Amino acid sequence: MIDLAISVGQTGTPEAVMFWILGPMAVLSALAMLLVKKAVHSAILLAWVMIILAIFYIAQDAVFLGIVQVVVYTGAVMMLFLFILMLVGVDSSDSLTETIPGLRPIAITAALGFGGLMVSLISRATIGREMVGLTVANLDGNVQSIAKKLFSTYVWPFEVVSALLITAALGAMVLAHHQRTILRPTQREQAINRFRSGSLASAAGLPGPGVFARHNAVDVPALLPDGSAAPSSISATLKARGDVIDSRKFELGEVDTSVEEEK
């Protein structure tokens, strides 16, 4: 690499090779994350950046962090993101909110300014001391030395973080927990209702998708004993998205099996 004036210490060749392969990859993935249209793709690219970072951590003697990065960040946090994306709708690339009015020019200027700062950092900065490395600090092992500090020097913030976790849990509860305002009918009541509400046709349990049909995919409605399609055998989401396949496609006879929209 061309001489970057900072001298904070050199690393071994294997690490350099690793860096020059993964580093550009991380930046490109991040850029792609910015540019791709679908949120899910962004999420997957972000997960990929995070995995690269985990490798970087391990390469820099932060084994524990590397593992945590994979387990917590990539494993839990990103999965949560994906989960929410699924919940909200995979192809939601529309805006849920106006981003900050008037901040766009400011932020782009700031980004450019930051680029300028980086240039000056590259050309002029010296840390003023040699890279120390973590050999001494990690003498007892990385996890051990982290634990040692975490449970002595940083025990107070560590305890306080627990309050943060409770806050998060409480907050999620407040926003998502439905206190029952209307009593949900019990199974017994439901059964009674079914029998009392006119036709006995609905008295029996409804068939699952594919029952009596020529196809057992979830998007093909079941057929009732009389040959008509059972609307309730298809998920409402599929119906809303118009992804229901007409069972007639798989029908041999002339029975009309088109699905009636419930609404």
Added chain:
Amino acid sequence: MNISLTLLMALPLLGAAVLAALPKTNGVLAKQIALGSTILVALATISMAIGFERDNVNLQYVESHPWIPSFGINYAVGLDGISLVLILMTTLLAPIVVLAGWNESQNGRWSTKTFYILILVLEMMAIGVFAATDVFLFYVFFEAMLVPVYFLIGGYGTGERSAAAVKFLLYSLFGGLLMLASIIGLYVLSGAQGGHTFDTQALSQLQMSSTTQNLLFLGFFIAFAIKAPLWPFHTWLPDAADSATPGTSVLLLGVLDKVGTFGMIRYCLTLFPEATKTFTPIIITLSVISIIYGAFLAIGQKDIKRLIAFTSISHFGFITMGIFAMTSQGHSGATLYMFNHGFSTAALFLVAGWMISRRGSSTISDFGGLQRVTPVMAWAFFFAGMSSLALPGLSSFVSEFLVLVGTFTRYPVAAVIATFGIVLAALYILIPVQRALQGPTTAGNENLPDLTLRERVAIAPVVVIILFLGFYPSPLLKVINPAATHVISQMGFSDPAPTQLGGK
């Protein structure tokens, strides 16, 4: 420690508290209580004036308590001749205003008692602003006074009252904030030179570079010039005087605006003598412009209230000129002028107010031949007009003469030009007096009632004071002169030799 000044300030506040406890419905009782308290305050002030040692140039009735010690702020009050005269004017005017404007609060947005609470609070703050010897305390009263006046104009005025009130408040606040910057400057300087203080005496000993002094001076001066009001900072006054009730106008022009000229003497001159000398030529010029400009605009006015407002701008030009002439005559004259102007403006505004409320119009041309219909009111208006144009034998003549003489010794050209102001004054007073009073009674004026007993009682003391001081001003001058000479000598000026006066 003498607590008479504090007691004097507590009196109107007490009256206000009693009023606040009253039920809303009993308007008459509220008026009576207000009148009673203001008369009490006036009597108390008179007794203090009697006890005042005239030849003692030091502050009297001094009282000082630490208020915010860590900033060096004290609750410090005291009187010299100048502040005594102004407080006397304030407390004498207050009962007159209450009595004269007995029904002024009728058209208000709020109840009668609120009106009088505001008046009493204003009176208390006016006493405080003249008595304060701590710059911070002065500033607090100076700014806080705006609030009751603001509500008096906006709540009980006529016409575009809220716009006028806002204009008044914003102008004054802007000036006040400039002054605040200067006060902060003084505070920091005093901190650098032996401890934070706001004591006027101590502050006048501060060393500062001429640039600093000029800037701080300007901060104070602009605030006072807006208040006074001096051309070109006067534009709020006609609107405010136009919209306010006559009583409020009297307090506004007679008392509140005096804070500006008083502040010039007390703070601009004593705290920044060097800067004063630097800016004097400019200020004298502005004063002369005010005199002539105010007079010319007064001549052109069709509205009687606006006319009086413009005459005041002219009068304030005289006062400022007297102050910055830096002669003891000029100073004494200016102080006396402040006192007299209070009463002559009061007379004008009150009589004009009665005329307007009877006729239902404030346009001069609507009046005519009042002499026949309402002789007492006509005479009162005439008298007030004469007082305003400084007819010899009336009090304002003495002060105007003193100011002109005092200015002439140092700035002859300014004094000569200002003299034209007197000629113009004759015009702006005599034209409306002639139109309104003389000639045949015009339509709409035939059945106007004359002054009631209450109104006569209210105007009588004003007439007496104006006449008495016109012939015999020395009781006041004896109080004012030592103080005025003291200020001048403190600044390192001495009066030009009398021979010069004769020589020119």
Added chain:
Amino acid sequence: MNAANYLYISALLFTIGAVGVVVRRNAIVVFMCVELMLNAANLAFVTFARINGSIDGQIMAFFTMVVAACEVVVGLAIIVTIYRSRRSASVDDASLLKR
């Protein structure tokens, strides 16, 4: 290779994240960009920990991860709430709050 190169990666990622917050409109993507910024800061911490030879930076990065996890919970809860309200109330995507 120079160990400071990690810092450039970190700065680049941070800048990309910051730009993303501003230019993207989807709240979830914006939030992911914020996560990218946090990760960039973490990389800087880990690198500095190595340069300075002290473990504190790693601990800070660890705390960041925990805190970020809490933040994700709260943030996603808010986003889901909004999503549900909007969908059902079928309000335009246009902002209700004035600009």
Added chain:
Amino acid sequence: MTFTAPVLNYAILSPMLIVLAGALIGVLVEAFVGKALRPIVQLILTVATLLLALVQVFRIRGSESLSAAMGSVVFDGPGFLFQAAILIISIISVFLIADNENFTALAAAIPGSAEEQAAIQQGNKVTEVFPLTLFAVAGMMLFPVSSDLITLFVALEMLSLPLYLMAGLSRRRRLLSQEAALKYFLLGAFASAFFLFGAAYLYGYSGDVTFSGIRDSVVGGSGNDIFLLIGIAFISIGLLFKVGAVPFHAWTPDVYQGAPTAVTAFMAAATKVAAFGAMLRIYYTIFANAEWSWTPLLSGIAIITMLFGSFVAIAQRDVKRMLAYSSIAHAGFLLAGVIALNKAGLAASIFYLFAYGVATVGAFAVVTLVRDSAGEVTDLNRWTGLGKRSPWVASVFAFFLLAFAGIPLTSGFIGKFSIFSAAYESGAQGVVIAGVLSSAVAAFFYIRVIVLMFFTDSHEDATTVVIPSVLTRITVIFSFVITVALGVYPAPLIDFINKFATFIR
């Protein structure tokens, strides 16, 4: 491997521990106390907790410790004052928060749904706001006494997360409220990323995350100035976001407007104390010797913030937005205290924070009182003639506005005077001039509201004012009394602050 057990000075940590314990009990109350009893139990619990913490803070005043929690917490005079101010403001705000008209009946219900209607009819309450408030208070108390970057960051998040949540719980106009929560959250997270990045560079610069370590590096000048600059810049951005200084103010008006007014009051007042507290500590202790690097920039930001806040406020037609812009202007005034970098500046800032905080809570409390059948009315046009219909409410609000404008005999004036004189003393005359000018501009829109309330005749669709509930009344009266008292006789508080206003390092 040896492990030394940590030593915690529980006496000094006790106020925070009390608040945290109260919050935890509050969570348990949610689980075990019946629905009907919950609001009152939570209110009593919260107020008792805060009072107890306040008493405890006062009991430990005067004690100083750098090692209360293994160097994570520094307790000193200013720390005591910040914590006390936060607690007092919180106590005043809690009564407002407890007023049941402010929060949604069921946060999970879709706005306008039958489920929400049922929840309202059953009188449900989101009593979780009480423990959330307590968590936020604990975070706020920790923020200005943190003495390493880790604790500072954790505290920052701890005070922010509950507020993000609470911002979305408005009873009326819930979509607006939820949007405010989202905006607040996204920008807050954005700001904390900046903060964290700055922290990383400070760590890189000094090799230490403790304030004392960083300070030693700054004083010794060992290390790379560019790293220090990046660190200061990014940490500052994070903090300026929190206080709502221009150009990092974009969230303020929207969040102030959208959040439930009670939360806005609490957030506007208490967060400012906490954020400026931390800011003052950071700038006065660790960055003091690198003054050259940040004073010019911060002065510029202060000037822009004052002027921008004042000018934009003029154009606002919504009272909450107007107060939001006014709070931006006040953040500018407070920055003048940070720039002053002297003892007077510190004392003045603390006084200003407290005075402004109390007045803010009071003003927003009044805003909650002005209602019509659909809830709060924040459109200024509909405040016309309020002085006629509800003279007391209007007068009190006018008084708070005068306090914001800094008219003498209100606490705002003393605050403005002291902070400007401190800035002037340190040679920042430009900031003082800008401050004075923007005060003049600001006076304009405060007075405009007074004109609307008192001098304008009311329209047909006159706003009605409900009789203030006892709880809101407590908030208003407390704030009013404090604002008057601090305006007329501030000496005791100023002396008290002066006695304690010295950072230990």
